[in-house]
Amino acid sequence: MNPSLANRLRIGFAITFALLAGVTVIGVGRLFQLRQDFEDDTTRSFQVEIAGEHLRQAFLVEQTTLRDGPRARGTYRRAVSSANRAAADARALASGDEGAEGLVQRRIVAERRWRRAIARPTIAGRSPPPTRQARFADRVIRTGDDLIGREITHREALRDDVAGDTRMTALLVGVGLISGLIAAVLLFSGLIASMRRPLERLVGAAGSLADGDLRARVSVGGPAETATLGTAFNEMADQLQSAYRRVEESRERLAITLESLSDGVITVDQTGVVSDANPAARRLLPEASPGTQVRGALSGPIPARQLERMLAGREQEEIHIGEGNAILAITASTLGGEEGEGQERGAVLSVRDISERARLEHMKDEFVLTASHELRSPLTSVQGFAELLMLEREKLDPKQAETVEIILDNTRHLVRLLNDLLDLARSDAGRLTISPVTIDVPPLIEDSVRTMRAQTTMRHQTLETEIEPDLPQINVEPDRIRQVLVNLLSNARDYCQDGATIRVTAARVDDDVEIAVADDGPGIPKAQVEHIFERFTRGDAGLTQRVGGTGLGLAISKSLVELHGGSIHLSSTEGVGSTFRIVLPALQPTAEEVDATRVMESS
Amino acid sequence: MTRILVADDSETILLLLRTRLEMEGYDVTTAVDGEEAMQKLGGEPGSEPDVILLDAMMPRKSGLDVLRELRAGGSRTPILIVSAHQEQEAIGDVSGHGADGYIRKPIDFDELLGHIRQLAPD
Numbered sequence: 174m175n176p177s178l179a180n181r182l183r184i185g186f187a188i189t190f191a192l193l194a195g196v197t198v199i200g201v202g203r204l205f206q207l208r209q210d211f212e213d214d215t216t217r218s219f220q221v222e223i224a225g226e227h228l229r230q231a232f233l234v235e236q237t238t239l240r241d242g243p244r245a246r247g248t249y250r251r252a253v254s255s256a257n258r259a260a261a262d263a264r265a266l267a268s269g270d271e272g273a274e275g276l277v278q279r280r281i282v283a284e285r286r287w288r289r290a291i292a293r294p295t296i297a298g299r300s301p302p303p304t305r306q307a308r309f310a311d312r313v314i315r316t317g318d319d320l321i322g323r324e325i326t327h328r329e330a331l332r333d334d335v336a337g338d339t340r341m342t343a344l345l346v347g348v349g350l351i352s353g354l355i356a357a358v359l360l361f362s363g364l365i366a367s368m369r370r371p372l373e374r375l376v377g378a379a380g381s382l383a384d385g386d387l388r389a390r391v392s393v394g395g396p397a398e399t400a401t402l403g404t405a406f407n408e409m410a411d412q413l414q415s416a417y418r419r420v421e422e423s424r425e426r427l428a429i430t431l432e433s434l435s436d437g438v439i440t441v442d443q444t445g446v447v448s449d450a451n452p453a454a455r456r457l458l459p460e461a462s463p464g465t466q467v468r469g470a471l472s473g474p475i476p477a478r479q480l481e482r483m484l485a486g487r488e489q490e491e492i493h494i495g496e497g498n499a500i501l502a503i504t505a506s507t508l509g510g511e512e513g514e515g516q517e518r519g520a521v522l523s524v525r526d527i528s529e530r531a532r533l534e535h536m537k538d539e540f541v542l543t544a545s546h547e548l549r550s551p552l553t554s555v556q557g558f559a560e561l562l563m564l565e566r567e568k569l570d571p572k573q574a575e576t577v578e579i580i581l582d583n584t585r586h587l588v589r590l591l592n593d594l595l596d597l598a599r600s601d602a603g604r605l606t607i608s609p610v611t612i613d614v615p616p617l618i619e620d621s622v623r624t625m626r627a628q629t630t631m632r633h634q635t636l637e638t639e640i641e642p643d644l645p646q647i648n649v650e651p652d653r654i655r656q657v658l659v660n661l662l663s664n665a666r667d668y669c670q671d672g673a674t675i676r677v678t679a680a681r682v683d684d685d686v687e688i689a690v691a692d693d694g695p696g697i698p699k700a701q702v703e704h705i706f707e708r709f710t711r712g713d714a715g716l717t718q719r720v721g722g723t724g725l726g727l728a729i730s731k732s733l734v735e736l737h738g739g740s741i742h743l744s745s746t747e748g749v750g751s752t753f754r755i756v757l758p759a760l761q762p763t764a765e766e767v768d769a770t771r772v773m774e775s776s
Numbered sequence: 777m778t779r780i781l782v783a784d785d786s787e788t789i790l791l792l793l794r795t796r797l798e799m800e801g802y803d804v805t806t807a808v809d810g811e812e813a814m815q816k817l818g819g820e821p822g823s824e825p826d827v828i829l830l831d832a833m834m835p836r837k838s839g840l841d842v843l844r845e846l847r848a849g850g851s852r853t854p855i856l857i858v859s860a861h862q863e864q865e866a867i868g869d870v871s872g873h874g875a876d877g878y879i880r881k882p883i884d885f886d887e888l889l890g891h892i893r894q895l896a897p898d
Contacts, residue, residue, distance in 0.1 A: 549860035550786050553882040557792040560885065564799065588882050 177397035181364050189357040196353060200346030204339060211335040215328055217266060221273050222324040224263035228280060229317050231256030235292065236310065243298045253292075256284065263320075276323050280316040287313050364396075371395030375406055387414040437501075437524030440508075441467050445484060448519070457501055457524045467522070475503070484520050493527070500531040538602035545595045552591065556584040593725035597708065600732040607650040607736055611760060614644045614679050614686055617651055621658035622677060629666050635674040636662075644679060645759035647686055649737050654757075657730040657741075661690040661753050664726065668751075669694030681759060685739070688755045696747040705743055706731040778896045779803045781825035783813040783842070784858070785834040793829065796885060802892070810837025814845070824853060826896040829879075832859035840873065847874035854895035858883065 176184070235256055238249045260281050267273035287309040294301055374391050381389035390410055393403040431438055437454030439461050441447055445468050447461050455462060461470040471480055474494035482488040486507030494501050502525045508518040559581045566574050599605040622638055629636045658677075665675045669692050676691045697705060709724040727741075734741045738758050745751035780802045782793045790806045797804045805825065807813035814837070817824065828846075830839030843855055856877040877891045 546860045549881040550789060553860075554786070554788040554792055556882045557789075557796065557885070561792070561796060561799075584882075 178364070178368060178399075181367075181396060185357070185360045185364060189353060189360065192353040192356060193350060196346055196349030200342055200349065203342045203345075207335055207338045207342065211331060214331050217270070218273075218324045218328045218331070220266045221263065221270070221277075222321050224259065224266050224277075225280075225317055225321040225324065227259040228256065228263055228284075228320075229314070231259045232284060232313055232317070235288075239292055239295045242300065243296055246296050249292065249296055253288070260284070270327075272323060272327065273320070276316065276320040280313070280320055283309075283313045283316045367395050368399055371399035371403060375399070375402060378406065378410075382410055382413070387417055435526075437522075439467070439522040439524065440519065441484065441522060442519045454522075454524055457526055461522075483522070486520065491525075493531075495528075498528055498532065499526075500528050501525065502527045534601065538598050538604075541594060541598035542602070545591050545598070548591055552584060552588060556581065556588065559584060590725070593729055596729045597725060597732065600729070600736070605732065605736060607653055607733075609648045609650050609737070611646050611648050612651055613646055614688070615640050617649075617654055618658065618677055618679055618688065620651075621655050621662060624655075624659055625662040625666065629662075629675065632666065632671045634666060634669060634672065637674065637676045639676065639678045641678075641680045644681055644686055645761070647757050648760050649757060653733045654737070654755075657733050657755060658688070658690070660726040660730050661755075665690055665692040665694065665751075668692075682756070684759055684761070685756045686759045688757070689752055691750060691752040693750040696749055697743070697745040697751050698747055702743055702745055706741065777801070777803045778827070778892075779805065779823070779825040780827045780829060780892070781805045781807065781813060781816060782829045783807040783810065783834065783839060784829075784831040785809055786831075789831070793883075797892075800889060809834045810839060810842040813837075813842055817846070826854070827892055828853055828855045830855060830857055832857050832861065843873050843875055856888075856891055856895075 231252065235249065235252045238245045238252045241248075260277075263277045264274075264281070267277040291301055291306050291309050300306075371391075371394050374394075378389045378391040387410065390407050391403045393400050393407070395403075431451040434451060435453055437457040438449075438451045439447055439454045439458065440449040445466055447463050447465050447467050447470070450458075450461060450463055458470075461467055467484070468477070468480060471494075475483070475492055479488060479492060483492065483503070483505035484507075486505065488505055491502040491504045494503065504523045504525075505520050506523075507520045559577055562569065562577045563574075563581065566577075569577065596605065618638060618640060622636060626636060662675065662677070665673075669675065674693050677688070678691070679686060679688045681687075706727050708728045731741050734755055734757070740756050742754045742756070743751065744754075778801075780797055782790060782797070782804060783806070784790050784793070785808055787808070790808070794804045794806055805816055807816050810830075813828075813830065817828075828842075830842055832839045839857055839859075843857065846853065846855065854876045855874070856879055857875045858879045858881065860881040876895055879888055879891070
């Protein structure tokens with residue numbers, strides 16, 4: 174793995190910093206050194222010059238002492254030793270500086286010669302001629318002046334040298350710094366370039382992937398970061414590709430399943446346009462072919478409101494369309510989303526050919542209808558003749574009378590059962606029709622209660638009514654709704670203990686009229702509540718034995734109420750009681766009626 | 777005495793109706809189908825029944841056919857149709873064809889006798 178970008182940057186910074194710092198340190202050191210050397214050299218030059226002055230003074234002292242001739246031997250000796258000390262000092266100071274060393278040496282040699290040729294003879298009393306004295310003395314003084322003059326020029330040369338060296342050093346430091354900066358810039362642009370290429374490759378590959386080329390991969394390279402990014406991108410692309418393959422496979426499986434399905438499946442998008450239909454759907458419902466608006470294609474066979482409910486996922490029941498030998502059952506489910514908001518996601522309609530089922534059901538219905546008709550004639554005879562016998566009851570002995578009564582009771586039960594079965598068969602066959610009329614609710618309830626009053630009183634049960642004033646009218650077939658109410662009241666009477674209270678209430682609830690029959694009887698076990706409206710479902714076995722009844726009453730009541738566009742509900746708590754609620758749509762008063770009411774109220 | 781013609785293809789029903797109606801004091805004539813009923817009606821003058829009870833469904837000629845024929849011939853004799861069918865639509869609107877009443881099987885005799893008393897007051 175290549176070093177990471179962060180490490181590269183770190184290294185880059187370190188190198189740049191070291192380079193610049195090195196250049197700076199070397200430059201400053203060099204400048205300092207130059208200054209130091211210059212000062213040292215200058216100082217020594219001054220010292221050499223001063224030593225030269227000392228030599229001159231010592232020589233003057235020597236010359237002066239010689240004026241006294243041989244008497245000055247003692248002073249002269251002291252002057253010589255002082256001059257020798259000055260010469261030793263000068264030599265020591267000049268050592269290492271060739272130019273100065275040579276000049277000091279020449280001065281010393283000249284003085285030595287002067288002593289040999291002039292001083293010693295003078296001390297000995299043989300004073301050389303003045304010209305000879307002057308020649309040797311001049312030589313000493315000239316070489317001394319040479320030394321001093323040389324030091325003055327030497328210092329000037331030193332100053333010029335150090336100025337030149339300082340300029341050169343500053344120039345070199347500048348060049349070093351600029352080179353360091355240039356190196357840093359090159360380093361960083363190199364780093365950026367090393368990242369840009371892999372990134373550009375990544376961008377290109379991502380673009381191809383987005384365009385649908387799932388084989389797009391990127392060669393891993395560059396700094397650790399882009400390398401990791403590249404690896405991750407490739408893994409992501411791998412996963413995308415395999416996920417796509419899986420989706421594609423399951424889509425194919427689904428397509429094959431849909432193709433081979435005998436049920437039709439139609440998918441509808443959120444605007445209601447058919448997006449897909451399998452072969453079975455095309456055969457069963459050719460009008461709903463892909464591309465057509467389902468609202469238009471199915472508006473004939475399915476009422477618009479129901480179709481909207483289906484598309485919105487609120488229709489639980491299957492819808493039957495067609496008639497005679499070709500009947501289709503359609504169920505709808507919405508695609509995803511919560512119930513009620515499915516319309517935004519589209520829906521799936523499943524179409525099943527139920528012609529055969531419908532034919533069998535039709536046969537069954539016909540059979541039940543025919544059978545119940547056929548049973549009626551013999552039943553008429555049995556009931557009629559038993560009644561005949563009862564008319565002449567006084568001619569029968571008590572045992573016979575009781576027997577005939579049992580025959581009559583059971584015949585009546587059989588007749589009720591037959592009537593209930595017939596109602597259900599007609600309801601199933603769609604032959605149960607109603608002829609609704611507009612009526613007030615109170616008389617309907619009062620009629621039913623009156624019918625039941627004697628029977629509840631016999632069992633010491635209380636039968637109460639509570640009807641809200643000003644209830645809207647309802648549009649129903651009175652006999653049928655009365656049948657439902659009497660059925661509910663009979664159930665309450667039969668299943669409740671003696672002395673129970675049965676309440677019939679009627680109230681307006683939103684746009685409906687709700688009629689409730691409530692009792693404080695034993696209640697219905699929770700497990701039975703949801704099945705209570707099914708056929709042959711009855712309460713507690715022991716109780717039903719005693720109560721009798723066909724087990725069809727509530728099923729018929731449900732059919733009848735639904736036939737009126739209403740619904741029936743049960744709520745029950747064991748040991749507390751049961752309440753059956755019939756909800757029927759209230760008749761909305763027409764505008765004229767509202768006006769009429771206003772006129773009446775105002776007059 | 778009030779005369780009643782009863783037509784039904786079931787011998788038992790005929791026996792029941794005859795027995796019960798005679799117990800109530802009516803003069804009962806019976807027929808097993810529409811044809812026979814028409815023959816009985818075409819008998820000597822003065823013996824026309826006061827009320828006719830016709831089973832809706834009978835072989836050869838149904839009660840409804842008899843009803844239609846009689847009304848087409850101008851007869852005003854009260855006619856009650858008896859049917860095992862509960863559905864009005866299965867036998868058509870009987871009052872539309874001129875029937876005076878409609879009795880369902882099994883026969884509620886209180887209802888039947890009430891109808892007869894209303895149609896043929898003594």
